[in-house]
Amino acid sequence: MTETLWAPWRMEYILSTKTEECVFCTALAQGPQCYEENLILHVAPKAFVIMNRFPYTHAHIMVIPKRHVSKLDQLNKDEQRAFFDLTTQAQIALDRGLNPQGMNMGLNMGTAAGAGIKDHIHIHLVPRWNGDTNFMPLLADARVMPQHLTETYQTLRAVFENMDVVDE
Secondary structure (H helix, E strand, C coil), rough: CCCCCCCHHHHHHCCCCCCCCCCHHHHHHHHHHHHHCCCCEECCEEEEECCCCCCCCCCEEEEECCCCCCCCHHHHHHHHHHHHHHHHHHHHHHHHHHCCEEEECCCCCHHHCCCCCCCCEEEEEEEEHHHHHHHCEEEEEEECCCHHHHHHHHHHHHHHHCCCCCCC
């Protein structure tokens, strides 16, 4: 018996025109009126938090410095502190909003290191739950998302709005 899995958000990415523009800078530049459309959860003076539109797993978010740089050493000390402080706040927001039992965090610098967007550094935060890894990625090259992106966005956005987020 063949099972059909629906992941309609992936088709948008597959069919989208890839440009040289930075997707992070473009999303932020569109302003607050487009935060929900661009899945931006929180904007601080030197960094921001955005959901991954094409996530590896449920509630995959990223913390991104506002300044377009490709390596940590290109950030000044204030930007580095703000970047990592907001990463900590994002971890707390995921804990409060979704109660994960663990979390993967990663930062890939350069194509050889696995960076999909190599020119604008970002940290991935991927909440995990016991039992959330099953046979689907291994056998069917598919991931199962338990909640639609917009619902997860609303949940996490509310958490950020109600937190005392340190904004440098």
